[in-house]
Amino acid sequence: MSTENTAYLRKPDELLVDLYASAAQPGRWTQSMDRLCGITGAQSAVVQAFRFEQGRAQVFWLAQDSRTRVTTSVQSPELASGDNPRMDLRRALRGLDRVAGDDELFDPEDEARPRLQQRLATLGLGRFLGTLQDVGRGVYLGLALHRSVDDATNFGDEHIRRLADIAPHLGQAFLLTDQLQVSVQRDERLCRLMDSLCFGIVLCTGDGRVQWANQQASAMLERDAALSLRGDHLYGRSAAETQTLLAALSVACQAGQQRVGYLRLGEADQVLHVAIRPGDDPSSLMLVISRAAQPLDLPALALESLFGLTPTEARLLGAIATGSTVEEYAQMRGVSVGTARVQLKQIQAKTGQRRQADLVRLVLSSAAAHLVAPGHRRAG
Numbered sequence: 001m002s003t004e005n006t007a008y009l010r011k012p013d014e015l016l017v018d019l020y021a022s023a024a025q026p027g028r029w030t031q032s033m034d035r036l037c038g039i040t041g042a043q044s045a046v047v048q049a050f051r052f053e054q055g056r057a058q059v060f061w062l063a064q065d066s067r068t069r070v071t072t073s074v075q076s077p078e079l080a081s082g083d084n085p086r087m088d089l090r091r092a093l094r095g096l097d098r099v100a101g102d103d104e105l106f107d108p109e110d111e112a113r114p115r116l117q118q119r120l121a122t123l124g125l126g127r128f129l130g131t132l133q134d135v136g137r138g139v140y141l142g143l144a145l146h147r148s149v150d151d152a153t154n155f156g157d158e159h160i161r162r163l164a165d166i167a168p169h170l171g172q173a174f175l176l177t178d179q180l181q182v183s184v185q186r187d188e189r190l191c192r193l194m195d196s197l198c199f200g201i202v203l204c205t206g207d208g209r210v211q212w213a214n215q216q217a218s219a220m221l222e223r224d225a226a227l228s229l230r231g232d233h234l235y236g237r238s239a240a241e242t243q244t245l246l247a248a249l250s251v252a253c254q255a256g257q258q259r260v261g262y263l264r265l266g267e268a269d270q271v272l273h274v275a276i277r278p279g280d281d282p283s284s285l286m287l288v289i290s291r292a293a294q295p296l297d298l299p300a301l302a303l304e305s306l307f308g309l310t311p312t313e314a315r316l317l318g319a320i321a322t323g324s325t326v327e328e329y330a331q332m333r334g335v336s337v338g339t340a341r342v343q344l345k346q347i348q349a350k351t352g353q354r355r356q357a358d359l360v361r362l363v364l365s366s367a368a369a370h371l372v373a374p375g376h377r378r379a380g
Helices: 014-021 027-040 066-070 089-095 112-122 157-194 215-220 239-255 300-307 311-321 326-333 337-351 356-364
Strands: 044-053 056-064 125-136 139-148 200-205 210-213 227-230 233-236 261-265 272-278 284-291
Touching (some): 014 027, 027 044, 056 066, 200 215, 233 239, 311 326, 311 356
Antiparallel strands (some): 200 210
16 A cells, blocks of 8 residues: 555644533533643633623623632622723724734724723733634624733734634634533523423333433333333333343334334333334334323312312312212312302313313313322322
8 A cells, every 4th residue: 555645644733622522521521621731831711601781791601710710700709790991892992803812903092901900910810812703693702812911921813813813713713612511501491491390201122212201201210110221221020021021122113103103011000101212213112101000180369260160160170080979079068069059060161061071081181180290289
């Protein structure tokens, strides 16, 4: 093999490696700023994302080197906010898309400059060099480097060129961080919402490896349950039930999204009902799990809101929907059967359902039957 056209890989730029790794590992932002201090001889390195509102910067994200995190941000937090005169709209935009120092940002007679420098000096910070870029959607990203107050040397041309080279990567790394953070927060919100459902949800592969489960499912998948989680895999109570489960998962994977499979596991009051729904990925499945013997928990307030009932009527409807007769409800509440029947007629008039079977169907198909409302007043 000829080596005439061989090219050797260059050693990676460690600062760029840190920056792009910061999206998934936020702690690497501090490491990046520490490395930038080492490269430029700066005492402090801070990067901030902000929007301008009425001419003032509103900071919503920042990263600092390790020294600044434990000193400047504690002793003088206003320097990391819109109170910093460099972040005034008029001054800040003078540094847009360039590497700039205070000479470029402040007018010669601007009294805010000496006041700022005096405040910075008390924190041990001296000469400044920074960048500002528009990263879209009204968001600006600023980088500020400061030398030690005892260091009288200016940042050199090599430092200016380094900042000019690194700025686009800094902007891209921030956008990746922001996008990933938004995605993580969205996933966390979805998980919390899934935990409010009355039934269990499990995401798994075709061989029963669990990728995620909501709280209801985790509570059901106990070691002695009809379906349990051991390690990261699902098992039936017996080897035979495990094989039945795996066979159902395999069939669902092959059937595609148009088919939902159903499975019953366990005996007596331990029975679990499982619905199996293939996902977009052929090897990904969603299991919806419910306990056959689990009592239905209907929030009275939900029935009041959905069907325009009074609290008393909601309690009666909740009792009927969960299996009680009018007579049993009357005895439980200490009222006459006649009074309970009058309330039932009022419920039927309001819902338009004349038969009790239709009332039960109406309630069980409503939103009241599917969400867990913490601290709710139970119907029935």
